[in-house]
Amino acid sequence: MNISRFAKRLSLFALLITAPLAQAAQDQMIPSPPQLAAKSYVLLDAASGKVLVENNGDQRLPPASLTKLMTAYIATLEIRKGKIGEQDLVNVSEHAWRAGGAASGGSTMFLPLNSQVKVDDLLHGIIIQSGNDASIALAEYIAGSEDAFADMMNETAATLGMKNSHFMNATGLPDPEHYSSAHDMAILARAIINEDAAHYAIYSQKEFYWNNIKQGNRNLLLWRDKTVDGLKTGHTAEAGFCLVASAVREGARMITAVFGTANEQARAAETQKLLTYGFRFFESQTFYKKGEELTQATVWKGLTRQVKAGLTEDLTLTLPKGQIKQLKAAMTLNPQLQAPLKQGDVIGKVEVKLGDEVVHSADLVALEPVEEGGFFRRLWDSIRLFFYGMFN
Template identity: 80%
Template sequence: MNITSFAQRAFLLMTLLVSPLVWASPQVVPAPPQLAASAYVLMDAATGQVLVGENGDERLPPASLTKLMTAYIATLEIRNGKIGEKDMVTISEHAWRTGGAGSGGSTMFLPVNSQASVDDLLHGIIIQSGNDASIALAEYIAGSEDAFADMMNATAERLGMKNSHFMNATGLPDPQHYSSAHDMAILARAIINEDADHYAIYSQKEFLWNNIKQPNRNLLLWRDKTVDGLKTGHTNEAGYCLVSSAVRDGARMITSVFGTTSEQARAAETQKLLTYGFRFFESRTFYQKGAELAQATVWKGQASQVKAGLAQDLALTMPKGQLEKLQASMTLNPQLIAPIQQGDVIGKVEVKLGDEVVHSADLVALQSVEEAGLFGRLWDSIRLFFFGLFN
């Protein structure tokens, strides 16, 4: 191992995109639209970055947006093999009485003591916003709706939904049942990114069950071909709410709007956010997690080098025309001593726009390096000693 080359590699500079000589003229980004809503956020799906927000972390009643969490947990249980899509679920009296045809709320019209498959119930939750389907599936997964609410809260904590607390699977009013526009956007991003197959249900415009056909209440599915989800909500307390997502030119935006005055208003206000986001912002993933970005020298190890990369994708969202101006510097820790475990922080990446750091991320070891034997450790100790004398 050449000590001089090691010293040269302790600091690496890389240009992410193009030379400043061909920078595009900066685009003027106007002020974001002001929405007639209680709270809202516009989020870039690739990065999770909130581009526009108003009262985004305020705790508000989420109404049937709650069912995004109900459906998310159900799909997790399916993917983990805990339940099957073909499993038949018996509709309890509680599910029928609280969410059935006579309840006055949104329903799948499930008769008491009848059976429906997990797959049908999932469609009934997402497309028809069935309260009965939500309760029935919650009871099937957790034994009771109360126990399912505990699962909802644990999942919210895991996802980083800091302003959410769930008391039921439906969103029916309860003083201790609340969420926020930001939290619902976080949940929508998890639904989109983790399970493309089940996410496709959110784009379906109608669902036929037991000869009863009901439309999806997301009006944007009919108005904007780029919109492919997610969910509406409404109670007198919450107003009209909508969490939506769209893809244009390979970029995806997520909107979360709480507390508008009508079905038409929630669609129109959401459209304002989507138009603004796609018109004035762009995102790009520069490096994917786990990709090798460099090799760092290791002392006193069974291997002399370790691969370095990122624990998470390095993706950024910025006003259009700014991405081309970014530069990134990568530094590796100058003396890495074995043992090194996979995932240990061994350096840092900083992305700058001019002199401003707009993003930083840890470089981590992509593999483990075990400690060398006694002779190897002694030999590297000697080399490190002389390296210190001459550097």
Template identity: 55%
Template sequence: MSLKARLLPLRRRLATLMAASGIALVASVTASPVHAIETDTLIPAAPQLAASSWILMDANSGRILVEHNSDQRLPPASLTKMMTAYLVETEIDDGKLSPDEEVRISVNAWKTGGSRMFIREGTSVSVDDLLHGVIIQSGNDASVALAERIGGSEGSFADLMNQHAKRLGMKNTHYMNATGLPHAEHYSTAHDLAILARSIIEDYPDHYQIYSQKYFTWNGIKQPNRNKLLWRDKDVDGLKTGHTEEAGYCLVASAKKDDTRLISVVMGTSSEEARAQESQKLLTYGFRYFESKKLYDKGAVLNQARVWGGDKDQVRLGMAKDVYLTVPSGQSDKLTARLDVSETIKAPVQAGEQYGTLQIKLDDKVLAEEPLVALESVEQGGLFKRLWDALMLFFHGLFN
């Protein structure tokens, strides 16, 4: 079979691959730059919102479906606590912090103004309860208590927040505190907050369920989650609200319908009701006109290519990551894929090196290009094998 470009119908190819491998569908965690979909499919203009900035993202593929001023730096208010919670989840996942650990509450945490969990100075509260207080009750006091436990001080914790923001690709975000209380150098963007929400969902799914809880009670005080969409839309299961006079009313929301998960970010609306309504507009639009499709699993073998001069004659080529694609609703049957494989692959071959490209099209428009990589290493063969393959490669070049 020729190693040159081939065109394969995706549905037939995927059915063959999945039947052979039995690999289950899992989520993608790519953070590659993405852009709006351009196809011949008729899709109405996105809704215009009464907000300063907004974005709608497919959580699986990372593709941006709708955006307006999404890279404008704005005060994030309590949306800041998404990063505070993310750092706590990271510490727990790394084994540096236990959910059952008791945290001593400082005077500084106790005196922090704004929304509160109502913890008391001098008492001890578990990490798990504090995390619930941050996410559900939006407790500034709980945020500072956890920041001091992890960073030693809130300032040092903010430095960690900025390091994680940089690692996640949040290019227009800078934190000065763990709460979102106003500061001239404390800002983020709708785009960056969508990236953070996606990381929370993908990296720590066990903790993500906290964002869907409607109430949390501490110290005899029952407080509701301020995300009104949790009551209005059964598909919504997170994430976080925010409000200060400077920031206006903000909301990062996520909803899942069938295999499609969307993330909306709305910043700078005029009221609690407005942020819920404007977020609902984005989610409704996204689910009506787009869907997320899993195309290939990480490690799926798409080709077995000839290797020259190796201790094996072939190498398996496939995907380095799971491949998702966002397409207009009902258009997945029209997807085609072109597999371009390097004609000459010489040993040694290192697992993970690129030896081709997978190009995915809809209506003759390229929607995605993914690297085709070696799924295994191939060492050099013995001297005789290398000499023989060099001779065969010479004649292969003469007659091809």
């Protein structure tokens, strides 16, 4: 054989073999995350809730006005429950006026003492203007006092899984027992975004005009990055400059929480680094939606022979770009399901694998109840199950 031709064939064969391997390696390569000039930070994928980058993410730190994310979240919860209305008039107490008004020297909506202000205006004043007076007034209206509202804040934090947060007030004014973490604030931001799109739209507003005073949103990224649509800034001497932000690009949403930067410009710049890294190197995919029928399982001794199976939560995964297409999902069902079954009973499992590694698992549940069948159905199935057990 011609040696030159053989060498060319060998080179081509080597190229065909190594090219897919090189591509696979390239797909899985991901650079180290940026190191931010901040005390603590987290990058979280909104769809899956997965933390992609963190540094001291669970460290308990003063959250300053990031506290008002919880204040606003509870207010919108109360609105959705019908316990308060957006057009309700709220009295501005002396406590709200003195502790949070213009004379206090902090962020304020400039509410006059004993004036009455609509809940909707207060909500805008909290989110856009970071008004301490608006936060206290709304807290008192919801719970009767700011102390009682702080109890609501802590109960809500526990419900959301915010394990490193404790609130003493509605504003974020310094208190030794008032703290949160970057991870917890990212969790709270995800709840705000996912649960109430209508009120979340307020966080993208660049300014609010009230009582002949126009104030701008302090989130500089709203002006610098058109993909950013929220959330909230915070600053005290102890906390430094903090920012919780979120952006959407090509249908994917990222959430960042950055604590303790040096100044207003730094918190925006450091946050931008995290967002750029997340969108550049990660991708998400929803494999199954909650409540969607994925398969049917056989039921013994029931009025029906089959039950619909699905998930209680969306199955969404976030991985380095290139790995999503390599995932494979498989379902296993309990082979001896017996009636009665309640809606939500666990009847199997879904596993998602990357090669041989299980990267995620979730329970399959009954999407509908199945009642017991009649006497003869139960008797016949008992006999069948006896022989099924003998030969399996």
